[in-house]
Amino acid sequence: MKHSLLILIYFIYGNSVFAAMNHNGMIMDAAGMIMNHNPDKLPKDCKAISQDIDITIRGGHKFAQGFAGKMFTYDKRDWQAPPCARINVTFINEDAIRHQFMIHGLPGYMYPKGMFTIELYGKGQKTGSFIVPSRDYTYYIHCEVSQHTEKGMKGQLKVGKGSGDLDSILGLTAPLTPDIYPIHNNKYTWIALIVSLTIGIYLINYLGMKIMTLLTRQPDSK
């Protein structure tokens, strides 16, 4: 009986849960969520929004196809913005699975855990905004779905001059702990080695003889 009543209640009201709720800075619906959306609150060190930067970033398997040995990535992994800019991110997920645009290092007093996130549960897109502080800093962007960062889905946003490049961004920086690959040697490797060795021996001999003759000639000239 109690359950029957429950069903009635849930079937009537249940689906309203995802009608674009805004809950503690979290906007969500059936397609995904935006966490810590901030279109207007200024960081302490900014007097005004310096500029509106609109970025459209796409994520998915197909963007990793140009990178050997990787599986998921963003279409562009290196972004730039001036200090105190408002960044309006349109994140487009081109896969049928979950992907995220997650950025770390924002001031914790405005963005809980220093994060701004757009998560899409499948194909689709969402736009959210955040305002960066004035310091020169490189922010870490990634998709935190298990192993997506590790297998390519990582990027950076440089504000002002930035604070250097992050490691292991596809096409930009080398990994911190690189993989080790075997070298494919063939007969030309050995030919190159033997030829260079022989030349080296002859070169030293030739030079040695030259030097010796020079040295032995000098006393004669005296």
Add this chain to the structure above:
Amino acid sequence: MHKLLYYRLIPVVFVLTAIAIWLQPDFFERATGINLPIGQQPQLTQTLKVDKPCTNEHPEWRAAQIIDGVEIAESLLCDPDNPDNIAAFVLGMNNISMRTFMNSRIAGDALTKSDDLDGDGDPDIIHIKLEVLELNGATPDSPGVFPTYDIAPGIQPGMWAFSPKLRGMSVKNFRSQKANAILRAPSPVIRVEQGDKVYITLENTHYFPHTLHFHGVDHAFQTSSGGDNDGVPVTGAKPVMPGTTRTYELQPRHAGTMLYHCHVQTDKHLMMGLNGMFVVEENRPNNWLQTFNVGAGHVRHSSVAIKEKFDREYDLHYQSIDKNLAKTIQNSNDIRVISKQMHRVYNMSESNENYFMLNGHSFPYTLRDALIIAKPDENIKLRIANTQHSNIAVHIHGHKATITDYDGVTQNPAAQITRDVYGVSAAQRIDLHLQTTNDGLHSYGEGIWLFHDHVEMGVANDGMSPGGNIALLVYESFLGEQGLPKLRADALDDVFTNSYYAKQRPLWNKQEAGMLTPDYLHILLFGLLVGSIIGLVFFIIRGLRSEGIK
């Protein structure tokens, strides 16, 4: 003249060499005399870390509670399941409150329940979405693994698991490398009702192709639209490629304890963890089921049919790991290299099992979440699945239970067997009826009773015992405040250190047999002799050469 002198010195070299060989000291080991070496502290390769047996992170999760109208049974374990997740799994994400949603880490479309087709008060169309997650995998950003999941203190094998579709971060927080509580082994137990129309979508978030195969669960060979429904790449469609999805359809007519697993490169993918229990519950009115039991173990919202006969229900999933297979995902971030190492270099026919888990943990971590808790005179339902290669022979100390079902089929009651070792081969399931009646047969009374696999390699962590799938059946009168049994004060001191399973902690007497000091007299004598021989050889060669030139 002088030449002769040099020649005469040559035999001296030989004599000295013979003496040097005779006086050669023992550099690396030697027998002792009367006195044995003094004992010494063990040499640890890492700083000693002692875990608390219970971290007691969420004591508030233990109590019986009602969330969004869902009754959730008490779970006195140290590490009970998150009741908000259970409410979400019972109602479906489309029927929960905002508060419950915010307290879970589950995606909004992970589980949808609707349409009471038979008018019996529960939803009959169930949409389930599964992802594939990796634990302790490689990362290009540090020499360690990510996200970390310890099956026992200091043990982090590379593993995979199916998971209800999640949302947000996979780690506890930005500073942590630890997987959050919902990302864990084993793959969750899935529960559906007999006759439900179930749509299970595999959303392949992983970097390798995978499929879903429903082992023993009633399903048609093809979906209603003619798609692959058996998950076998040889007989059906190509596997579900990374970044893509496939929906399987089931309407099971028969109830029982079944399985599901990935059927791509099955030997490896199954052992990596892509397998879980699949329970079909009998159809009853008002039967809202806990669709997922993440981490298996205690079922805090049992089905109507189970509640009719039993006081408690536990899902017990036995799994094993080959450490060499586990390593194949930890040494590279190039998916081609990982694929080669796993699928071609690694050879399943030369496989060993090194780690044994019950519900995703090995002892002593099984004490945190894999206990069976009981009171006297109760009827307890145990569903046991074995997804190891090797057989298990589960034994519960102090009890004899009755095997009621084999592979999801009820045994004729007259032929049911009551015994104290339950053999389960690879992929088999049994259901046990455990009675805690102190009658000298079913139970010998209250206590802290070990239960474990009696195939002895299963009670060790890579050979280090006690470990593996050891867990306990604990009566409430023997249970302490934080869900741990009332044990001898020092009973767990060794096993909760990181040095114990690294095999660097001596058992019982705490000291290693020490090493011997070098025998300096012999070494000096030997050194002098060898030095003289080398010197003499040079002396002779130089002398002979200068004589020859003259």
